Amino acid sequence: MTTEPELSDSLRTFGAVLKALRETSGLTQEEFATRVRYSAxxxxxxxxxxxxxxxxxxxRAGEALGQVATKVLEAALRSLRRKAGLASWFRQWAGIEEEAVSLYAYECRAIPGLLQTEAYARAVFERNLPPLTDEQIQRQVEARLERQALIVRRPNTAFSFVVEQSILERRVGGNTVTRGVIDHMLTASQRHNVEIQLMPLRQEDHCGVEGQMYLAETPSHEWIGYTEGQRSSNLITAPNDxxxxxxxxxxxxSQALDCRATVSLLERMRGAL
Known part of the structure; x- marks a missing residue:
């Protein structure tokens, strides 16, 4: 439940790559440091x-080592940010998300990560306990926003979200943040590969009482489930489960509002803010 061991390994790998690129260019640490404008x-x-x-x-390294080095280090830095921003117990599911041909999400606690705005994500992380440093918050926000590129990057993946209306009614971060989330959901719902349904506050036949769930269909058309608890998670692969x-x-x-009714409700909720 800690990201430190894997992150430390990744930092050492990044450092080894940087050192190899520097030595290949025939530069000492002092010479390289001068060119990238950091101390040796x-x-x-x-x-x-x-x-x-x-x-x-x-x-800056590209100025000293060439553009290939820039591309290599940018890719390595993106990977580092991801590891720093995603909890260790979530990373496996994040990898499954990236390959899914269908992705279903039911959320009753917070707006699904793939639909969050930067302001909403920041508001969530700022309320984390124990408190996070500003640097940790920034890394987690960046990692979350990077995940969201999936919706645009994978237009042939079918995304379905069932979200409790009560999450929006809670107004995490305040009215401005909530208004931004609603606008973002309305925009996302216009994409051909995205369906968003709100579960109304009153639904006597509600069957989601056991909590949130995520489901992914792999490229080989197998299904994998994912659930989350307090600082823990569970990948579900047993066919009966x-x-x-x-x-x-x-x-x-079937119990949530259909997509058109959801858009109508979102627009009314936005107007009431």
Whole structure:
């Protein structure tokens, strides 16, 4: 339930890559440090995997090592940000998300990560306990926004979201943040590969009482389920358990408002803010 061991390994890998690129160019640490405008001691710490590399490092390294080095370090830095921003117990599911041909989500606690705005994500992380540092919050927000590119990057993946109306009524972050989330959901709902349904506040036949669930269909057309608890998660692969989740999700879709009614409700909720 901690990200530190894997993140430390990744920092050391990044440092080793940077060192190899520098040595291939025939530069000492001191010479490289001068060209990238950081101290030699700081460069040494990065190469040893003891410091998180600054955002400007790949660009500056490109000036000294060439554009290939920039591309390599940018890719490595993106991977680092992801590891720093996603909890270790979530990363496996995040990888499954990236390959899914269908992705279903039922949320009763917070707006699904793939539909969150930057302001909403920041408001969620700012309320984390124990408190996060500003740097940790920024990394987590960046990781969440990077995940959201899936919806645009995978136009042939079918995304379905069933979201409790009560989540929006809670107004995490205040009215302005909530208005932004509603606008974002309305925009996302216009995409051909996205369906968003709100579960109304009153639904006597509600079958989602056991909590949130996520379901992904893999490229080989197998299903994987995912549930989350307090700082923990569970990947579900047993066929009988997946059958239960698929049945429940299908029922939830029938109990929630349809897509057009959802848009109408979202517009009314936005107008009331």
């Amino acid at each position: 001691a700081y460069v040494a710490k990065i190469e040893q995997g003891k410091r998180f590399p600054p955002d400007k490092l790949p660009e 997946l059958s239960v989740l698929l049945q429940r999700y299908g029922k939830l879709r």
